Amino acid sequence: xxxxxxxxxxxxxxxxxxxxxxxxxxxxxxxxxxxxxxxxxxxxxxxxxxxxxxxxxxxxxxxxxxxxxxxxxxxxxxxxxxxxxxxxxxxxxxxxxxxxxxxxxxxxxxxxxxxxxxxxxxxxxxxxxxxxxxxxxxxxxxxxxxxxxxxxxxxxxxxxxxxxxxxxxxxxxxxxxxxxxxxxxxxxxxxxxxxxxxxxxxxxxxxxxxxxxxxxxxxxxxxxxxxxxxxxxxxxxxxxxxxxxxxxxxxxxxxxxxxxxxxxxxxxxxxxxx
Numbered sequence: 001x002x003x004x005x006x007x008x009x010x011x012x013x014x015x016x017x018x019x020x021x022x023x024x025x026x027x028x029x030x031x032x033x034x035x036x037x038x039x040x041x042x043x044x045x046x047x048x049x050x051x052x053x054x055x056x057x058x059x060x061x062x063x064x065x066x067x068x069x070x071x072x073x074x075x076x077x078x079x080x081x082x083x084x085x086x087x088x089x090x091x092x093x094x095x096x097x098x099x100x101x102x103x104x105x106x107x108x109x110x111x112x113x114x115x116x117x118x119x120x121x122x123x124x125x126x127x128x129x130x131x132x133x134x135x136x137x138x139x140x141x142x143x144x145x146x147x148x149x150x151x152x153x154x155x156x157x158x159x160x161x162x163x164x165x166x167x168x169x170x171x172x173x174x175x176x177x178x179x180x181x182x183x184x185x186x187x188x189x190x191x192x193x194x195x196x197x198x199x200x201x202x203x204x205x206x207x208x209x210x211x212x213x214x215x216x217x218x219x220x221x222x223x224x225x226x227x228x229x230x231x232x233x234x235x236x237x238x239x240x241x242x243x244x245x246x247x248x249x250x251x252x253x254x255x256x257x258x259x260x261x262x263x264x265x266x267x268x269x270x271x272x273x274x
Contacts, residue, residue, distance in 0.1 A: 010273040017186040018140050022092035023047065025136075028054050028062050037063040037233050046093040055168035057245040061252070062194035063167060064222040068135055068254045069095075069135065075103050075269045076131050076161050090137035129159040129264060139166045139191045146191055147208050150257075154209030158261035161269070162205065167195040168217055168253035175251055181269075198253060205257035212267050213257040219249035224271050 026047045031054045033040045073096070077084060084107045091112035100106045108128060132153055138146040140262060153162060169175055170192055177188055189195075194204050202213040222230070237243060260267045 032059040042095040079131045089134040130157045135165045142158040152209040170195045201255040210257040215255040218252040
């Protein structure tokens with residue numbers, strides 16, 4: 001079963017604001033699932049809040065996010081024939097473990113944790129093929145801290161992949177509004193400087209010991225997903241302002257970096273050939 005380690009440091013307003021985003025994401029995912037964007041029979045057990053309606057652009061954004069992460073995660077697991085481990089940083093209430101179990105795709109080990117220091121204490125000696133996953137986590141720590149984590153991972157694991165989902169293109173007006181809205185909720189994006197461009201996202205890995213790094217904004221990801229499935233979800237709800245969806249997805253990205261010392265072929269993982 002999944003191992004979920006929680007950080008029990010001092011509760012302050014900023015940490016509480018960051019933790020509240022976990023509930024936000026769970027509620028959004030639950031509603032999108034209820035609208036048949038994707039199947040997740042487990043998400044309903046992780047929130048007691050009423051099934052709150054969300055805007056179509058939010059639902060489609062979460063659909064693209066979930067699909068993108070799953071495509072890359074599943075590809076890594078298949079490349080290693082499940083002989084690997086997954087470390088989900090800041091996992092919150094994510095249900096990926098049960099999805100993989102249901103699909104007979106569980107890796108050898110699966111860790112769910114909340115803060116990077118727990119990773120260091122638990123797995124610093126483990127060198128199976130290892131995948132690290134972070135969804136909207138690194139943006140809350142400083143560039144120096146995230147660089148240290150990324151460098152530690154590249155130094156610790158011989159065959160490894162890091163999937164990172166977070167903001168990008170944050171220097172324009174839309175990005176600034178996103179930052180201001182989060183600041184009003186007392187969420188400080190300490191790592192936003194790395195979220196300037198796709199290049200800054202990739203460079204964070206390439207400058208800290210990783211062999212390859214790729215990044216795509218979520219609008220590009222959305223357009224590259226199977227068109228039959230895209231047509232299916234776009235018929236679920238009417239979206240009046242498609243420009244808003246495009247703006248939203250252009251300000252999030254998925255970045256994946258690899259180090260393949262044992263030649264498993266994970267450096268070849270790309271959206272176009274999965």
